[in-house]
Amino acid sequence: MSKNREPKKYMNPYLGGVLLGLVLIVAFWVSGRGLGASGAVKSVVVAGVETVAPQHAQNAVYYKQHSEDSLKSWLVFEMLGVLVGGFLSGAIAGRLKFSVEKGPHVSGKIRLIAATVGGIFFGLGSQLGRGCTSGSALTGMAVLSLGGFVTMAAIFGTAFALAYFARKLWL
Amino acid sequence: MGPLVANEIISPDTNLFLAFLIGIGFGFVLESNGFSSSRRLAGMFYGYDTTVLKVFFTAAITGMLGLLFMSLFGWIDLSLIYINPTYLWSAIGGGVIMGVGFILGGYCPGTSFCAASIGKLDALAFIGGIFLGVLLFTEAYPLWENFFNAKYLGSPLLSSVLGLSRGVMTLLIILVALGMFWVGEWAEKRFARDDYKLNQK
Amino acid sequence: MKGRLILAAVVIPLGIIIAAVPENTTKPYKLTAEELLSEVKEGTQFMTPDAVAQLMVEKDPSLQLIDVRSSHEFEKFSLPGAINIPLENLLSAEYEDILNQDVKVNVFYSNSSNVANQAWMITRQLGYQNNYVLEGGLNYWAETIMNPQKPAATSPNEEMARYNFRQGASAALGGASVEQAAAPESKAAAVPAVKAQKKKKSVQGGC
Numbered sequence: 001m002s003k004n005r006e007p008k009k010y011m012n013p014y015l016g017g018v019l020l021g022l023v024l025i026v027a028f029w030v031s032g033r034g035l036g037a038s039g040a041v042k043s044v045v046v047a048g049v050e051t052v053a054p055q056h057a058q059n060a061v062y063y064k065q066h067s068e069d070s071l072k073s074w075l076v077f078e079m080l081g082v083l084v085g086g087f088l089s090g091a092i093a094g095r096l097k098f099s100v101e102k103g104p105h106v107s108g109k110i111r112l113i114a115a116t117v118g119g120i121f122f123g124l125g126s127q128l129g130r131g132c133t134s135g136s137a138l139t140g141m142a143v144l145s146l147g148g149f150v151t152m153a154a155i156f157g158t159a160f161a162l163a164y165f166a167r168k169l170w171l
Numbered sequence: 172m173g174p175l176v177a178n179e180i181i182s183p184d185t186n187l188f189l190a191f192l193i194g195i196g197f198g199f200v201l202e203s204n205g206f207s208s209s210r211r212l213a214g215m216f217y218g219y220d221t222t223v224l225k226v227f228f229t230a231a232i233t234g235m236l237g238l239l240f241m242s243l244f245g246w247i248d249l250s251l252i253y254i255n256p257t258y259l260w261s262a263i264g265g266g267v268i269m270g271v272g273f274i275l276g277g278y279c280p281g282t283s284f285c286a287a288s289i290g291k292l293d294a295l296a297f298i299g300g301i302f303l304g305v306l307l308f309t310e311a312y313p314l315w316e317n318f319f320n321a322k323y324l325g326s327p328l329l330s331s332v333l334g335l336s337r338g339v340m341t342l343l344i345i346l347v348a349l350g351m352f353w354v355g356e357w358a359e360k361r362f363a364r365d366d367y368k369l370n371q372k
Numbered sequence: 373m374k375g376r377l378i379l380a381a382v383v384i385p386l387g388i389i390i391a392a393v394p395e396n397t398t399k400p401y402k403l404t405a406e407e408l409l410s411e412v413k414e415g416t417q418f419m420t421p422d423a424v425a426q427l428m429v430e431k432d433p434s435l436q437l438i439d440v441r442s443s444h445e446f447e448k449f450s451l452p453g454a455i456n457i458p459l460e461n462l463l464s465a466e467y468e469d470i471l472n473q474d475v476k477v478n479v480f481y482s483n484s485s486n487v488a489n490q491a492w493m494i495t496r497q498l499g500y501q502n503n504y505v506l507e508g509g510l511n512y513w514a515e516t517i518m519n520p521q522k523p524a525a526t527s528p529n530e531e532m533a534r535y536n537f538r539q540g541a542s543a544a545l546g547g548a549s550v551e552q553a554a555a556p557e558s559k560a561a562a563v564p565a566v567k568a569q570k571k572k573k574s575v576q577g578g579c
Contacts, residue, residue, distance in 0.1 A: 124305070
């Protein structure tokens, strides 16, 4: 049984990169913009705060300046598509499974805490840097934007610099 | 011709529907390449799996070449494409914070959604964290408003900053990227791990 | 290993081709008379007072207001943050960096829109981009932003929202601000919480 359920191999990374680049080009050609991810979260947060605490949203600076962000935004629809696309690929390759993925020498609990803390950092940083790895770094690099290269270098540079200190999590 | 929406060939609502389809493509490609695995993503920083580097830069190169050739053939008007503005300090500061998040969490926002879609619970925790982080940003916005808007440079291109044409810049990046791929493949052998299998074609 | 070589075999030649061909500039450097006429007819150079006020309230760093009236008039009254380039000095070399650039959005204004429009025509003919004209000039600005007319109670919501926005903007930007460039930070608290419709330039994006 278990042999049959072995997940399929991943795609060749260079082929995958070309395909990802083609998706990016289609996005540019159709909508004049690249891919993104964290912007969808921002739209949900802004819309959520405006619904839950409208009074508060009227008084805090950020929500006033971004009141035009609504759930009906390009990135929200794109991210819904990502969930569907990821699920389809996982289903075809037999990788659908509830699990906590972690390094071999770390407990599941610590892994989940580290993931949450990492998410907080990434959420904060993506807003400060006006985009995450997809929106700012990948898309920015494809259009040769200076900001894209700067953000990419900062993300990967920092992660490399800190890799030694976080090795317990992964090695 | 392109971009279709800016030239009013398709309506804004159609654009949103196409965004959904583009998202499916994005998610499918990410997952097929194993970007739904945090160990694979983190492997980048320890050298045992440099897929991120390869996919990321191959995609960027493909995008650059594609856009320039389409512009050459008159299929797309590059002046209508969104180029993200550069606010130097916040780009660096935000990038550093994201780097910390990357090494701790093992995902970035796009890949975490992709991983959550196939049932990775650590990705779900990461997504929860992103929401908290974004909320922290919007709530405490006055704290970093000045930093956020400092050193605004417009939307410069790397090529124009270096005084090169877009084409020459692209060729240089291609050569640098191929060099990095070579280093990456060397690293995968050098830092290979017994408890981790690359498992790719 | 093999993948990398195949990739290299494809992208390096493509890269060499794209590096060798001249860049395809979809926008001509100088406009023909017909093109200029069609831009003038469509009025693409105009920015409404509401759009400008929105940028000012948001403290958008890309906005650069340029007063093309005489320096005498500029000293008597100007919009917050504006710089003065009298029309007769428009072509002097010291202002070229300000007018011919792709970082900021320049908005010319004068008392009405006549002089500002002349300034725009000249810069546009030179091929400069990112220059706009404040629609209706300071007169219309005073009418719409500084002393907005309350619409009739039966007006559509949209009009009421616009009125609310203008009222708030007026308060935030200081009804009679003779002092210029005073950062309106403390006044930002008075900004209204209205859904002002934002003018979109080309395609909005970002992550």
